[in-house]
Amino acid sequence: MLRRSAVVPALASLPLLLGAVACAPADEEPTTAADAGSDAGSDTGSEEPAAEVDPATCVTDDMLEEPGTLTVGTDSPAYEPWFADNDPTNGEGYESAVAYAVAERLGFSEDEVEWVRVPFNTSYAPGAKDFDFDINQISITPKRAEVVDFSQGYYQAAQAVVALEGTAGAEATSLEDLAGLRLGAQTGTTSLTAIRDIIDPEVEPAVFEDTNAAKQALANDQVDAVLADLPTAFYISAVEIPGSTIVGQFQPETGEQEEFGMLLEKGSELVTCVDAALTAMEADGELADIEQEWLSDVVGVPELQ
DSSP, rough: OOOHHHHHHHOTSSOOSSSOOOOOOOOSSTTOOOOOSOOOOOOOOOSSSSGOOOOOHHGGGSSSSSSBBBBEEEEESOOTTSSTOOGGGOSOOOOOHHHHHHHHHHOOOOOEEEEEEOHHHHHHHSSOOOEEEHHHOOBBTTTTGGGGEEEEEEEEOOOOEETTSSSSSSGGGGGHHHSSOOOOEETTTTHHHHHHIIISSSSEEESSHHHHHHHHHHHHHHSEEEEEEEEHHHHHHIIISTTTTEEEEEOTOOOOOOOEEEEEEEEEHHHHHHHHHHHHHHHHHHHHHHHHHHSSSOOOOOOOO
């Protein structure tokens, strides 16, 4: 695995990738799925405290989609800085590294991990899954947790606003300032929910099929600003859109920290095992080390009130 101490300096040497955010979805939030909410946190479905479980002996074949294999889902393309080179299998990027670290804690070698494509918006639709867990910047929300289960959070995320330098979007210093602008985000994301429920703009936000389309709209002056999670916003600003800037960041209206969780089929017994692995990674510092390696430092980004 290639090692990096900070993402932004290294990003400058990466090929320009089109994309970046938690999610490459279908046209709209599935009508059969629970709507995305803005409040983080939910009952993940675990019945036993993860700390009391040994992850190395927790998993049995009857918990798995395919015996002897840990099947992990994510969307395609798989974007920086969560993955590298659109290849989840290389162990590079924050979420790929976390997935393999969890797999190792659960007793799976790298060649026993199988990746499958799962479009973001279909991941949290109700029903049977063809993966053991999905890792794709999926925010834990109570509404989603009605029909799927989540692991405990593996990353705390803030919403961030990206605009072109010298434009009205870049001059915003508060959520109230944003309300008068043309805003956009990818469909089915908590970024779009945050626009509607927290900013409540005067103009209906633009809804894009994916973040590539949102970024193109920003470059074409079709929107004044786009919203994404903070690490994605760093990548957009540092690499993908020259002359863009991160205007600021903010948390959900409740003040609770938004968290990404691994998504599992409702009622999956594997939740307890995954939570045990994540708990162990938090306790010995591995999760923090992975975050330090692959994600940008967020210090200095203004808080929008």
